[in-house]
Amino acid sequence: MGTLRQKAGTGKRRLKNAWRELQPPPPIEQQDTAAVTERAVTPQKFAIESAPATERIHARLDASDVEAIAAAANADDTMIDFPVPPGAPPRQVRMTDAWSKATGIERKRLDLVLGAHYEIDSVLEKTGLLTVRPPEEVHAMTHSALGAGGAFYQADLVADGLASARAPIAEGDNILDFGSSSGRVTRALAAAYPEAKLFGCDPNGPAIEWATANLPGIDFRVSPNDPPTSYEDNFFAAAFGISIWSHYNERLALAWYDEMWRILRPGGHLISTTHGAQSVAFYGKLGLRSAQQLTDIKAALYDTGYWYAAEFGKDGDWGVVNDEWGTSFVSQEWVLDKLTPKWEVAEYATARNEDNQDVYVLRKPAA
Ligand SMILES: C[S@@+](CC[C@H](N)C(=O)[O-])C[C@H]1O[C@@H](n2cnc3c(N)ncnc32)[C@H](O)[C@@H]1O
Structure with a gap:
């Protein structure tokens, strides 16, 4: 008991250090001082809902596009799969209900999804969204109609993470979706930021094959289970792995962090999502893991x-066989102990990914 308390105390002290170890952001414009002050108090600004990718695409639509989407959704009585976390029981919703219940940014994301799902020409023309969907036998995090067009929530998480680290996606940036599967996040980012160059890689051959054939303009490659990748040193402005470092054993997690460091340019960023303490609560609440295992x-x-x-x-x-790929949970202390000072922690938010995974924005220090 004493030991546990001591360890918990150490954890808390280290957590405080985590805030201190956050690197000061690069200088920004004078008028943004409110954001700087706020951020100096807490790094949790990133946790505030923000949707730069969705807002950017949605701004290209006009009232008649949104009316066309609403008309199609309101007339659609079909039952559709509601995307659920892996392992959760399937759930279906009526399209009209999904539509009428969505508000705020969720409604805007749904506009984009349904513009693609109903193949509304004016929406597709203005947004650059594609209607193709991977077939059931090709890996994707969801095959639901509610995933049509791309994963806008995750695209927002990436764009917001980079903006929050004062490194918003810029013209000519090479950006890697590491563990891209069939490209649901990359395709949404490609539509939002056509001025950047998107790449995706994954060891799942059929997913990469499908993405290569169906998502033009994005460079997809099969990557190995273990590093290295085929990319040159210092090539990427940013890389992100959504639900990737939530799966490695410790050795492979560290090996892949090192590989990301190699292929990022100095000052480049890696967004990594991991299971942390909040994920224990998340899986407990949904009953997806036993009480003993969570203990x-x-x-x-x-x-x-x-x-x-x-x-x-x-x-x-999905056919990718690797003993070192399963499910992992990490503490913030582990991230600090193992990754800094080689990496700087530019931003961090507990459970920022769907109230489950923690999100780290790591920076390769500028040379
Ligand atoms: C939970 S899925 C997430 C997919 C994608 N990031 C997304 O959010 O849609 C995990 C992905 O990691 C891929 N994967 C498996 N082993 C990997 C490895 N060693 N390195 C990178 N990705 C791997 C899987 O094939 C799968 O596509």
Whole structure:
């Protein structure tokens, strides 16, 4: 008991240090001083809902486009799959209900999804969104109609993370979707930021094959289970891995952080989502992991900062077989101990990814 308390105390002290270790942002315009002050108090600005990619695409629509989307959705009585976390029981909703219940930024995201789903010409022309959807046998995080056009929530998370680190996506930037699957996030970012060059890689051959054939303008490549990749040193302005570092064992997690460091340019950023303490609560609430396992995970987070289980079995994750790819949880202390000072923690937000995974924006220090 004493040891646990001591460790928890150390964890808290380290957490305070985490805030201190946040690197000061590069100088920004005078008029943005309110944001700087706010950020100096807390790094959680990133946790405030912000949707730069969705807003950027949606701004290209006019009232008649939005009316056309609303008319199609309001007339659509079909039952559709509602995207659920992996392992959760399937859930269906009526399209009209999904539509009428969405408000604010969710409604704007739905406008884009349904513009693609209903193939509304004026929407497709103005947004550059594509209507193609991977077939059921090709890996994708969702095959639902509610995933048509791309993953706007995750695209927003990436764009917001970079903006929050004072490195918004800029013209000519090379940006890598690491572990892209069939490209749901990359395609949304490509539509929002046509001035950047998007890349995606993943060891899942069929997903990359489908993305290459169906998502023109994005460079997709099959990557190995273990580093290195085929990209040159210092090539990317930014890379992101959505639900990637939530799967590696400790050795492979570190090896891939090193590889990302190699291919990012100095001052470049990596966005990484991981399971953390809040994920324990998330899986507990949904009943997706046993109480005993969640207790073990909590203990491991206190003891070593890392928990891993190889959960995919002999057939692997959609055919990608690798004992070092399963499910992992990490503490903020682990991230600080293992990754800094080689990396700077430019931004961090607990459970920023769907109230589950923590999001880190790591910076390769400028040379
Ligand atoms: C949970 S999915 C997330 C996919 C994608 N990032 C998204 O959000 O739609 C995990 C992805 O990681 C890929 N993956 C498996 N092993 C990997 C590895 N060693 N390195 C990178 N990605 C890997 C899987 O094939 C799968 O596409």
